[in-house]
Amino acid sequence: MKLVLATHNKGKIREFQKVFSEIGWEAVPVADVSDAPDPEETGKTFKENALQKAHYYAKVTNLPVLSDDSGIIADVLGDRPGVYSARYAGKHGDDEANNRKLVEDLKPYTGDDRKGHYVCVIALVWPDGKEITAEGTCEGIIRDFYKGNGGFGYDPLFYLPQYGKTMAEISMEEKNKISHRGKAIQALLNELKKL
Numbered sequence: 118m119k120l121v122l123a124t125h126n127k128g129k130i131r132e133f134q135k136v137f138s139e140i141g142w143e144a145v146p147v148a149d150v151s152d153a154p155d156p157e158e159t160g161k162t163f164k165e166n167a168l169q170k171a172h173y174y175a176k177v178t179n180l181p182v183l184s185d186d187s188g189i190i191a192d193v194l195g196d197r198p199g200v201y202s203a204r205y206a207g208k209h210g211d212d213e214a215n216n217r218k219l220v221e222d223l224k225p226y227t228g229d230d231r232k233g234h235y236v237c238v239i240a241l242v243w244p245d246g247k248e249i250t251a252e253g254t255c256e257g258i259i260r261d262f263y264k265g266n267g268g269f270g271y272d273p274l275f276y277l278p279q280y281g282k283t284m285a286e287i288s289m290e291e292k293n294k295i296s297h298r299g300k301a302i303q304a305l306l307n308e309l310k311k312l
C-alpha cells in the first residue's frame with residue numbers, strides 16, 4: 118500500500134512512518150508530492166478536521182491519503198485544549214508556548230484534577246471519495262514540569278503512571294504501542310481487514 122500522509126507535523130510523520138514501514142507500507146509526507154497550502158481546520162471535532170484534511174489532499178494528489186487530527190484534553194478544563202491543541206496559546210505549532218499555557222491553566226489543580234488524555238482520529242480517504250476513520254485515546258496525568266526529550270508537543274508534560282515516565286521518556290516503539298495514535302492506527306488496520 119502506498120499512501121500520502123496529509124500532515125506537516127514532523128512528530129506525527131516519524132510515528133506513522135515507523136509503524137507503516139514495519140508492515141511494508143510506503144507512507145510519503147504530503148510535502149514530498151504537493152506544495153498545496155494546508156486546508157483550514159474549521160471543524161468542531163477531531164473527526165471533522167481529519168476528514169477535511171484527507172478529502173482535500175486526496176483530491177489534490179489523486180492518491181490514497183491518511184490524515185491525523187489529534188490533541189490533548191485536560192479533564193478539568195472541559196474539552197480543552199482539544200481541537201485547539203496546536204494553537205492553544207495563539208500561534209499555530211508553537212509547542213513551547215502551548216505547553217506553558219497548559220501548565221498555567223492547570224496551576225490551581227492537583228491530584229485527580231490533573232488527569233488528561235490524548236485523542237487521535239485518523240482518516241483514510243481514497244481519490245474516489247471513499248473514507249474510513251478510526252480513533253484512539255491515551256490516559257495520563259498532565260504535570261507542571263517537563264521531563265524527557267522524545268516524542269513531541271505536550272509529551273514532556275504527559276505522565277504515564279503505568280510506566281513511571283512521561284510520554285517523552287519512552288521509546289517511539291513503546292509510544293506507538295500505547296499512544297492515541299498507535300491505537301488509532303491499529304483500529305484502522307482492523308477496519309481495513311474487514312473490507
Ligand SMILES: O=c1[nH]c(=O)c2ncn([C@@H]3O[C@H](COP(=O)(O)OP(=O)(O)OP(=O)(O)O)[C@@H](O)[C@H]3O)c2[nH]1
Nearest residue numbers: 124125126185186187188189202203269270271272
Ligand atoms: O505531545 C504530543 N504528543 C502527541 O502524540 C500528540 N498528538 C497530538 N498532539 C498535539 O495536538 C496537536 C495536533 O494538532 P493537529 O492535529 O492539527 O496537527 P498539526 O497542526 O500539528 O499538524 P497537521 O497534521 O494538521 O498538519 C499537535 O500540534 C500537538 O500539539 C500531540 N502532542
Ligand SMILES: [Mg+2]
Nearest residue numbers: 155158186203
Ligand atoms: Mg493542524
